[in-house]
Amino acid sequence: MKIVVIVKEVPDTEARITISDGKPDLNGVKMIINPYDEYAVEEAILQAEKLGGGSVTVVMIGSDSSRKNLTNCLALGAEDAILIKDDALSGADSIQLAKVLKAAIEPLGADFILAGRQGVDHDWGLTGIALAELLGWGHVGLITSLSIADGKFSASADGDSGKMSFAGSLPAVFTTDKGINEPRYASLKGIMAAKKKPVAEKTLADLGLDAATVGGANAKVRFVGAELPPEKQPGRIIEGETVEAKVAALVDALRNEAKVI
Amino acid sequence: MGRILIIAEQFQGKLKASAGELLSAAQQIGGEVDGAVFGPGSGDAAKELAGYALGKVFAVDCGCEYSGDGFAAAVSDAISAGGYDFVILMQTSTGRDLGARLAARHDGAWINDVIGLEGSGADVVARKPLFAGKVISSVKFSTESLKVLSLRPRNFDALAASGASAPIEQLGGGTQCLASCTVIEPKEAGFIDLKDADIIVSGGRGIGNAEGYSVVRDFATEVGAAMGASRAIVDSGWIDHSYQVGQTGKVVNPQLYIAAGISGAIQHLAGMQTSKVIVAINNSESAPIFRIADYGIVGDMFEVLPELARQIKAARQ
Known part of the structure; x- marks a missing residue:
C-alpha cells in the first residue's frame, strides 16, 4: 500500500502577523508544519501500520529552509520525501499548486493521498480537493475517522448538519480535520533514522511543467491588498x-x- | 453582465435561509442569477428557492446525501452549457467542498470565506480573512474561466424571497459518485451550530476539568446559546474538537460571545474577534481576554454563568 501525504509550512499559530507594503510580513516568523497536515502525517503512518507493509511518502512545495520541517515528518515514520521548489511558484494559486502536486505524485502509484483540511495561513482548503479532481479520484474532506480494507474506504466527517458517513473505492484523497488522531512526537531513533532517508528535490522543469502555466505570474487569483482587522477597543x-x-x-x-x- | 449560479443549501427538504445571503452577493456582482440546490429533498427545497427572483432553479439529486465528485459532475454540464461566469456558495462543510471541486473541474478560480465584496462583474474585489482573521486581504480574479466564491455565513444581508416563481429543472440522475455520503446523523435536538448562533458561550481552562464544562452546557441550554471551547480544553481531551473556536477550530461571528475561563491566546482571539459584543468572565484581572472584551467581569465563572443565565431569562420575560 502506497500512501502519499501532502504537507506545507505555515506561520506558527501563536505568531502575530504584521503588514508591510500591503502584504502580510512573515519575515522572522517561525514556520511550522501546518497543524492540519500533522494529522494527515499521523493518519498515514497509522494506516500504514494497520495495513502492514504500507509505505508513506511526504510531498511538500517549499524552499531550502523547509528541509528541517520535512525531515521531522520522516522522523515520525515516513519513508521518503519529495521537496518541490521553484521560484516561479511564488504567488501561484491553489489549483496551480494542485497541478504541480499531480505531476509529482502521479508516478508514485499511490493508493490514497492524505492532506490537511486547509493551510492555516491563507485558509483556502482547496489544494487537496483540486488534486482529487485533477486525478479523477473521489475525495472526502474534513475527515475525523478513516478505515481502509480491500480497496475500499469508509470515512466520517463533522458536517454542519451532523456526522456524515462516507464510503467509496480507492484511490481517493482525504483531507484531515483535527480530532482524527493524536499526532506522535518523533523518537530519538526516528530522528536518527530520518537523517538517512531520501529527500528528492524537484523543480518545475524536473516535473515536465511549464512555469508560464503553473507559475505565480499566471495565477487566476491575486492578492491586491491586506490590512489588519480594526483593533478592538478594550x-x-x-x-x-x-x-x-x-x-x-x-x-x-x-x-x-x-x-x- | 455575467451569469451567476447560486448554490443554496437544504437539510431534509427545507431550504436554508442563507439562500438570501447568496442572492445578496449575486446582486452585488450583478447579472442574471439562477439557483441550484442539491441532495435528497432538493425537489421541495427547489420550490422554495424558486421564490427568490431567479431565472431558473436546478434540483440536483444524485441518490446520496453528499458527494463532492458526484455533485460537481452532476451540475458541471449545466454550468458549461449555461455559460455561467460565477458560482456562489456558502462556506459550510459541504459548500467549501463542492466549491473547491467545481473550481478545479472548470480550471477556474476560487475565493473562499468571503466576508465582503466591492465593485461588480469580473472586477469584483473580495475581502477574505487570512490566518483565521489576523489579516483581512483583498483578492481579485484574473481569469475568463469559472469564478467560484464561497461566503462566510452571516456576512451578507439576507434578501427575502420575492414570491416570484422560476422554472425547476431536475439534474443528477445516473451520476456515478466515487465518494458518497449516504447517512447524516442529525445533531442532538436543540443543538445550535456555532456558525448560526446569535449567542455563543465558550469555556476554557477555567472549567477546571471535563466535568466543569457542564456549567457552560447548562448556560447554553438555559439561554439558547451555542457552545464553544478554547484549544486548551480540546487538547486536554475535556471536550470534542467540533466545539473549538480559534485558528485550528471554528471561526465564529455571533451577536454576543461570552468567553468564560478563557485567557485569550492569540489563536483563540483570531476565531472570535469579529463577534459584535464580547463578554469575558475570568478570575484573573490580568487575563489578555479583557483587552478585547466589551464587558468584563472579574470573578468565578461557576458563580457568574448561572446567575447570568437566570438574569437573562428574567430580562426576556
Missing part, C-alpha cells in the same frame, strides 16, 4: 459588590447599551 470591567450586582449591571448593558439580548 471595554470596561463591570464592578459591583456582589456577583448578582455585577451580573445585573452586565445584563443592563447588554440589553440597553449593546442591544444584543
